[in-house]
Amino acid sequence: MNEEFDKLASAAMEGQERGFELVEKLFTVARPGAVFSEPVSAAGRTIITASEVNVGMGVGFGFGGGSASPEDEAAEEGEVEMDSGMGSGGGGGGGASGRPVAVIDISEDGVQIEPVVDATKIAIAFFTTLGSMFFMLTKMRKAASRGS
Amino acid sequence: MTRQEERFKWQTMSGETTIQGDLAVTPQSRALTIRWPNGGWVWNRPAAVLVDQGGEQRRIPIVDVTRIVQLMLYGLSLVFVLSGLYMMIQKRRE
Numbered sequence: 001m002n003e004e005f006d007k008l009a010s011a012a013m014e015g016q017e018r019g020f021e022l023v024e025k026l027f028t029v030a031r032p033g034a035v036f037s038e039p040v041s042a043a044g045r046t047i048i049t050a051s052e053v054n055v056g057m058g059v060g061f062g063f064g065g066g067s068a069s070p071e072d073e074a075a076e077e078g079e080v081e082m083d084s085g086m087g088s089g090g091g092g093g094g095g096a097s098g099r100p101v102a103v104i105d106i107s108e109d110g111v112q113i114e115p116v117v118d119a120t121k122i123a124i125a126f127f128t129t130l131g132s133m134f135f136m137l138t139k140m141r142k143a144a145s146r147g148s
Numbered sequence: 149m150t151r152q153e154e155r156f157k158w159q160t161m162s163g164e165t166t167i168q169g170d171l172a173v174t175p176q177s178r179a180l181t182i183r184w185p186n187g188g189w190v191w192n193r194p195a196a197v198l199v200d201q202g203g204e205q206r207r208i209p210i211v212d213v214t215r216i217v218q219l220m221l222y223g224l225s226l227v228f229v230l231s232g233l234y235m236m237i238q239k240r241r242e
Contacts (some may be wrong), residue, residue, distance in 0.1 A: 023188060
């Protein structure tokens with residue numbers, strides 16, 4: 001019984017350690033290397049891409065065990081063993097996203113930064129704005145017609 | 149480092165310098181790190197480029213055009229909704 005408990009406990013601890021290691025790896029994203037690409041040189045120009053990176057993560061673990069006393073009569077007779085149980089569990093979740101922001105162009109003429117425009121994101125924002133304006137105007141018209 | 153600083157970190161870091169002719173270019177990134185027990189969140193974005201040309205240093209900021217346009221549109225939407233609500237409340241009071 002104790003052996004089983006120890007095995008389970010060590011397995012749970014191992015899983016927990018791995019989870020914590022993974023969380024620590026997450027913070028390496030804060031380095032500039034995660035944002036800027038390796039420079040690529042060709043025809044007298046060097047290009048570096050710059051991107052925005054967003055990473056989030058969380059892990060959780062639980063472990064427990066317990067025992068319950070057998071029925072009184074059975075305990076007196078000494079026929080029944082103590083009921084016991086144990087268990088452990090863990091889980092985690094996370095997400096990551098990246099988006100190019102600009103391209104750094106280095107040449108003999110100097111350094112130029114070309115922005116990268118995400119048309120999809122701008123279109124979503126534009127239609128959200130348009131939708132909210134339309135919704136608000138409809139509400140205002142209804143309120144005005146009720147008032148008159 | 150205090151516990152609060154360990155949990156929230158807003159830092160600017162310089163990357164590797166690239167040399168092309170007499171130009172030395174060093175990219176800079178700005179990262180926001182938030183830690184909580186058993187997890188965390190990192191937002192890292194390019195901030196600027198430091199250009200060293202013949203001893204003369206210059207800082208060129210990297211502008212996130214998409215983010216600026218997005219914020220402007222969402223801001224406009226918020227202003228429109230809030231002013232509409234304000235006008236409707238004023239009308240009801242009258």
